[in-house]
Amino acid sequence: MRRDREDTRRRILDAARRLFAELGYEQVTMRLIAAEADANIALINRYFGAKRELFAEVLAQQGRFPGVLDVDEEGLPRRLAEYVADRLTSGTGSPVVATISRSAASPEIHELIRDRVLSAILEPLEARLTGPDTRLRAGIATALIMGTGTLRQLFGTDVVRAQDRDALVARLTAVFEACLTVVDRPSSPT
Amino acid sequence: MRRDREDTRRRILDAARRLFAELGYEQVTMRLIAAEADANIALINRYFGAKRELFAEVLAQQGRFPGVLDVDEEGLPRRLAEYVADRLTSGTGSPVVATISRSAASPEIHELIRDRVLSAILEPLEARLTGPDTRLRAGIATALIMGTGTLRQLFGTDVVRAQDRDALVARLTAVFEACLTVVDRPSSPT
C-alpha cells in the first residue's frame, strides 16, 4: 500500500470535482467521494475540513469559463451560442456550469454559488460589454446560460436533435445578440 | 378541538404548496409541513401517502402558467418579458416556476419535474408557435424562463434595480422575440 499525502489529497479533490459536477452538492455524500477516490472517509475531513470547504476548494480550483469569453464583444454572441449548443447536444458539458446549476438550491452553499456565478460568468461577461445597462444585459445572458444547464439536466440531449445543431446555433446567436448588443433605436416608442 | 378531515387535508396541501415553492423539495421536511399546516405529521402520510406523492399532488393542482400564455403569437414575447421582469424585480413570483427551479436537482422527483416543465411551460409555449423549429424555439424560451428563476433564487431582486424595469422589459422583449419569432432572412450566410 502506497502512503502519499499529496496524491491522496489530489484523488479526493478529483473525485469531488467529478461528482459535484455530475450530481450536485446535496446528492454527493462523503462516503461516495471516498469510494470514488479510493480513500478513507476520515481523510476527507482531515485534509479539507468539512464538506462545505471541500466544495469551496473545488469551486476555487476550476477556473472561469474555459476560454469561452476570450473573444471581442462582436464575436461574443456566436461564441456563447456555440458553447451552449454543444452542451445541449453533446454528451458532456462544462463542469463549471454543471456544478453551479445542480447545486443552486442548497442553502448551505448559497453564498458560495452566488459568488461563483458572479466571478465566473456574470462579471467577466459584463466586463466585455460596452454601452448602457451592462449589468442587466449580462444578467439576462447569465440566466440563459444557467437555464440551458437546467434544461440539459432535466432532458439530457433529447431537447434538440443533433441534426438541428446548425439551426440551434443560429437561433442562439440571435438570442445572445438580443441580450448583449446595444440597441440602435434612438426613437423610443411611447 | 375541530376534527375535519377535508379541512386538515386542505391545510396540509396549502402549506406544502407554499413551502415547496419557497424552499424546494429537498429543503422541505414533513415536520415543517406539519407545523405550517398546524397538523400532525402522521396525517400527511395517511392522507397523501408519501412525500413524493404529496409533491405530485401539489404539482397537479397548480395549473399551467397563470394566464401568461393567453395571448396571440405576436404579443407573446412582450407578455413573457413582463412576466419575467416582474418576477425578477418584485417580491413574489409565480409558484409554478419557483417550485420547478428550486426542485430540479432532486433525483427522486426528476420525472415529475421533467413532465411538469413539459406540460406547464414548454408544450403550451410550443403550441402557440408557428413556422419551423417550434420545439427548439420554445426550448430556448423555457431555458430563459427557468434561468431567470435560478437567478432570482440566487440574487433576490438585487440583480436589476426596480428603476430599470422599463429597460429590462424592453430588453427581455427583444430576447424573447429572438427566441420565438420566425427569422425572415431567406439568404443564409455561408
Add this chain to the structure above:
DNA sequence: GAAATTAGTAGACGCGTGTTTACAGGTCAA
C-alpha cells in the same frame, strides 16, 4: 535498530430524515 512522526483505518457518535405503529379521544348511529 529504536523511537517519533505521520498516513491510513474502523467504528461509533449525534442528529435529522421519511415513515409507521399503537393509542387517545371526539363523533355519530342505534
Add this chain to the structure above:
DNA sequence: TTGACCTGTAAACACGCGTCTACTAATTTC
C-alpha cells in the same frame, strides 16, 4: 347510553448523513 368508527397524537423505527475519536501501521529520523 352504548358501541363502532374515525380523526388526531405521541413515540418510536430504521436509515443515512457529516463528523470525530481511538487505533494500526508504514515511513522517517536519530
